[in-house]
Amino acid sequence: MADDGYVLVTGGAGYIGSHTVLELLNAGYKVVVVDNLVNSSEEAIRRVEQLAGNVHVPFFNTDIRDYDGLDKIFTQYKVSAVLHFAGLKAVGESVQKPLEYHDNNVAGTITLLKVMRAHGSNVFVFSSSATVYGDATRFENMIPIPEECPTDPTSPYGHTKLIIEEILRDVAGSNDAQIKVGILRYFNPIGAHPSGRIGEDPRGIPNNLLPFVAQVAVGRREKLQVFGNDYDSRDGTPIRDYIHVVDLAKGHLAAVKKLNSITQPAFSREWNLGTGNGSTVFEIVHAFEKATNKPIPVEVVGRRKGDVVNLTAKPSRANTELDWHAQLTIDDSCRDLWKWATANPWGYGEQPDK
Ligand code: NAD
Ligand code: UFG
Numbered sequence: 263m264a265d266d267g268y269v270l271v272t273g274g275a276g277y278i279g280s281h282t283v284l285e286l287l288n289a290g291y292k293v294v295v296v297d298n299l300v301n302s303s304e305e306a307i308r309r310v311e312q313l314a315g316n317v318h319v320p321f322f323n324t325d326i327r328d329y330d331g332l333d334k335i336f337t338q339y340k341v342s343a344v345l346h347f348a349g350l351k352a353v354g355e356s357v358q359k360p361l362e363y364h365d366n367n368v369a370g371t372i373t374l375l376k377v378m379r380a381h382g383s384n385v386f387v388f389s390s391s392a393t394v395y396g397d398a399t400r401f402e403n404m405i406p407i408p409e410e411c412p413t414d415p416t417s418p419y420g421h422t423k424l425i426i427e428e429i430l431r432d433v434a435g436s437n438d439a440q441i442k443v444g445i446l447r448y449f450n451p452i453g454a455h456p457s458g459r460i461g462e463d464p465r466g467i468p469n470n471l472l473p474f475v476a477q478v479a480v481g482r483r484e485k486l487q488v489f490g491n492d493y494d495s496r497d498g499t500p501i502r503d504y505i506h507v508v509d510l511a512k513g514h515l516a517a518v519k520k521l522n523s524i525t526q527p528a529f530s531r532e533w534n535l536g537t538g539n540g541s542t543v544f545e546i547v548h549a550f551e552k553a554t555n556k557p558i559p560v561e562v563v564g565r566r567k568g569d570v571v572n573l574t575a576k577p578s579r580a581n582t583e584l585d586w587h588a589q590l591t592i593d594d595s596c597r598d599l600w601k602w603a604t605a606n607p608w609g610y611g612e613q614p615d616k
């Protein structure tokens with residue numbers, strides 16, 4: 263349960279952030295959101311407020327690199343914990359714009375940590391990614407992937423995640439800021455809230471599998487391109503550990519609870535958030551077809567640069583230490599994604615060129 267402070271959620275208008283804000287409100291936490299809306303819409307916050315029973319969520323359109331802007335918010339609200347989702351996340355774009363990615367993600371996190379230090383705010387949960395592991399099949403016996411697997415990200419985006427992890431371990435290990443840190447390495451979040459009111463609303467052409475499939479199903483795109491069927495897997499397509507976004511959101515509450523219970527000042531810990539089950543691209547496409555009764559036309563094309571064959575989590579550390587388990591299935595995710603996509607075929611926005 264909540265103590266008397268606020269949980270400050272950066273990137274709270276985004277896909278995973280908005281679902282987490284809702285779970286926090288449902289559990290009785292007070293929440294304040296900071297998001298510069300570079301990849302999201304304030305409408306997500308309005309809908310979260312409605313879903314939570316018309317609870318008001320203070321929202322600030324502020325960039326996390328803006329020290330003074332953050333400082334004002336921390337002065338106005340007593341922040342007992344920070345959940346840090348804000349960041350740029352498109353792998354391909356990060357190759358084109360590495361400086362923007364390092365500036366936004368790394369410099370932004372440093373600014374946020376400095377403001378936390380100035381205000382004595384000492385619980386920090388970070389959105390890291392399974393992408394920090396790189397190709398875990400370069401070792402024997404590393405699938406499913408444990409947190410001990412050596413890291414080796416393959417894109418500027420992945421580098422920002424690993425650099426931030428290192429900064430956080432340094433900060434947690436010093437007496438300077440006394441911040442307790444939870445590093446959550448997400449596998450592949452999918453689905454939407456079962457209400458169909460909030461979900462993923464990518465700008466432009468979706469990079470990720472499920473948003474693309476959903477746009478094919480609603481008629482916004484003609485077919486799915488499958489990036490390679492010559493991998494060493496049961497049907498030749500890569501394997502991922504797809505996790506329902508609501509399960510993922512609940513993992514953050516478990517992490518906050520755990521960090522609040524830690525009495526030692528210098529604490530940091532990595533936790534994988536995944537299901538432990540891997541699915542291929544074709545298996546996901548078939549699950550979506552089954553959930554929606556809609557055929558998804560596919561075309562197999564060449565491999566996408568940087569893709570690895572298998573990212574399946576070993577989630578046992580989070581299962582035991584956070585007392586958290588993913589509970590929803592791929593079928594649940596497909597059903598909920600479909601509800602969101604059919605109710606909001608243009609996401610939070612309007613259909614262009616009507
Ligand atoms: P998202 O783009 O929907 O949400 C990120 C939010 O951060 C957006 O609302 C965006 O407007 C905001 N933001 C970006 N830069 C900002 C800045 N400088 N100041 C303030 N706000 C800023 O993405 P998401 O899928 O919800 O991802 C959330 C976090 O989880 C990200 O850090 C991402 O890297 C990480 N992650 C995502 C996935 C995934 O597959 N979705 C996987 C692993 C890790
Ligand atoms: N895929 C296609 N066609 C598409 C999109 C994806 O075949 O149009 C395939 C990819 O090749 C991959 C699988 O679907 O085999 C999943 O691809 P996504 O882009 O949905 O997800 P990734 O595993 O590549 O990456 C995602 C996030 C990363 C995060 C990683 C963690 O985008 O930020 O999950 O596992 F780091």
